[in-house]
Amino acid sequence: MYFDESSVKQYLSLPSLLEILSDVLHRYSKHDPSLQQPIRSVLPIDDRQNFLLNKPCIDLHRGYMCVKTITYFPASSPTIDGVVSLFDSKTGRLLLTADAKEITAQRTAATSFLATQLLAFSKWTDDKKNHACLTIIGCSVQGHAHLEVFTQLFKWNKVYLWSRNVKNAIDLQSKYASQLKHIEILKDLNDIRLQETDVICTCTGSEQALIGLKQVKKGVHINAVGSFSPKMRELADDLMISEDTNVVVDSRESAMKEAGEIIQSKANIAAEVGELVNNEVLLQEISQQKTTIFKSVGLAIEDLAAAIVLHESKTNA
Ligand SMILES: NC(=O)C1=CN([C@@H]2O[C@H](COP(=O)(O)OP(=O)(O)OC[C@H]3O[C@@H](n4cnc5c(N)ncnc54)[C@H](O)[C@@H]3O)[C@@H](O)[C@H]2O)C=CC1
Ligand SMILES: O=C(O)C1=NCCCC1
Numbered sequence: 001m002y003f004d005e006s007s008v009k010q011y012l013s014l015p016s017l018l019e020i021l022s023d024v025l026h027r028y029s030k031h032d033p034s035l036q037q038p039i040r041s042v043l044p045i046d047d048r049q050n051f052l053l054n055k056p057c058i059d060l061h062r063g064y065m066c067v068k069t070i071t072y073f074p075a076s077s078p079t080i081d082g083v084v085s086l087f088d089s090k091t092g093r094l095l096l097t098a099d100a101k102e103i104t105a106q107r108t109a110a111t112s113f114l115a116t117q118l119l120a121f122s123k124w125t126d127d128k129k130n131h132a133c134l135t136i137i138g139c140s141v142q143g144h145a146h147l148e149v150f151t152q153l154f155k156w157n158k159v160y161l162w163s164r165n166v167k168n169a170i171d172l173q174s175k176y177a178s179q180l181k182h183i184e185i186l187k188d189l190n191d192i193r194l195q196e197t198d199v200i201c202t203c204t205g206s207e208q209a210l211i212g213l214k215q216v217k218k219g220v221h222i223n224a225v226g227s228f229s230p231k232m233r234e235l236a237d238d239l240m241i242s243e244d245t246n247v248v249v250d251s252r253e254s255a256m257k258e259a260g261e262i263i264q265s266k267a268n269i270a271a272e273v274g275e276l277v278n279n280e281v282l283l284q285e286i287s288q289q290k291t292t293i294f295k296s297v298g299l300a301i302e303d304l305a306a307a308i309v310l311h312e313s314k315t316n317a
Pocket of ligand 2: 053070072080104227228297298299
C-alpha cells in the first residue's frame with residue numbers, strides 16, 4: 001500500500017504520532033537493545049550542497065523495521081523528495097510505502113512540539129499558557145508544518161513569522177489569517193517583537209547564525225530545526241554557550257556529527273529529549289529559569305513512528 005502526500009495528511013493522527021515518538025525517543029535514549037538505529041548515511045552528491053540520505057532502523061519490540069531514502073536538493077522545489085518503507089520485523093514483509101516529504105514535515109514538527117511540551121509548557125503557569133507567543137523563522141515546508149502542528153495542538157495568543165523570502169511569510173500569514181487573530185510578519189530579526197516570543201522555531205537552510213543572545217528574551221524555548229551539516233547553523237555561539245542556556249538534542253551521536261551550531265560552538269549538550277520523557281527531576285533541572293534550545297537533526301526512529309501510525313490507522317480501521 002502506498003500513502004501519497006494527501007493520505008499521509010489524512011491518516012497521520014498527531015496525538016498517536018506524539019505518543020509513539022515519546023516512546024521510541026525514550027527507548028533510544030535508554031539504549032533499549034530492541035531498538036537499533038545506526039547513524040544515517042548522508043552522501044554529498046556534488047559541490048552544490050545536494051545530498052542523498054538513507055536512514056534505516058529496527059524496532060523488535062514493536063515488530064517493525066523502517067527505512068527512509070530521501071534526496072535533499074535546496075535549489076529544487078520541494079527540497080526534499082523520497083520514500084519511507086515499513087516492514088514487519090518477524091516476517092520481513094513490506095507493509096507500506098509512503099511519501100517522505102509529508103512524513104518528514106509532520107514528524108519533524110511533532111518532535112519539536114514534543115520538546116516544547118517538555119521544556120516550555122511544563123514550566124509555564126496557566127496565565128502564561130493563555131498569553132503565549134510563537135515565532136516561526138523560515139516559512140518554507142518546515143515553517144508551514146511547524147505552524148500547522150503547533151496551532152493544531154496549542155492555542156497561541158500571538159504568532160510572528162519571518163522569512164528571508166518575504167512572499168513565503170505573506171503566503172503563510174494569509175493561510176492562517178482567518179484562523180489566528182494575531183499573526184504578524186517581523187520586519188527583521190532585530191524586531192522588538194522577537195523579544196516577546198516564548199517559543200521560536202527556526203526552519204531555514206542557513207549557514208550563518210540568524211539569532212543571538214541579544215535578540216531573544218531569557219527563558220525562551222527554541223526549536224532549531226534547520227542545520228544538519230557542520231557548515232549549517234541558525235543560532236549564534238553566544239546563545240549556544242550562555243550560562244543561561246541548556247541545549248537538548250534528539251541524539252547526541254547525530255548532533256555531534258551533523259549539527260553546525262553544536263560543532264562550531266562546542267556547546268555542552270545537557271540531555272537528549274528522550275531522557276526527559278518521564279524524568280521530572282532532570283526536566284526541572286534543565287528547564288527552570290533557563291533558556292532552552294532543542295536542536296534536532298532528524299532521526300530514523302521518528303520516520304518509523306509516523307509509518308507505524310499510518311500502518312495501524314489502516315489495520316485498526
Ligand atoms: N531537523 C530535522 O529533523 C529536519 C530538518 N530539516 C531542515 O530544515 C530546513 C527547512 O526545511 P524545508 O523547509 O524542507 O527546506 P526548504 O529548502 O524548503 O526551505 C529552506 C528555507 O530556508 C531559507 N534560507 C536558506 N538560507 C537562509 C539564510 N541564510 N537565511 C535565512 N533563510 C534562509 C530559504 O529561503 C528557504 O525558505 C532545511 O535546512 C532542512 O534541511 C528538514 C527536515 C527534517
Ligand atoms: O529526514 C531528515 O531527518 C532530514 N534531516 C535533515 C535534513 C534533511 C532531512
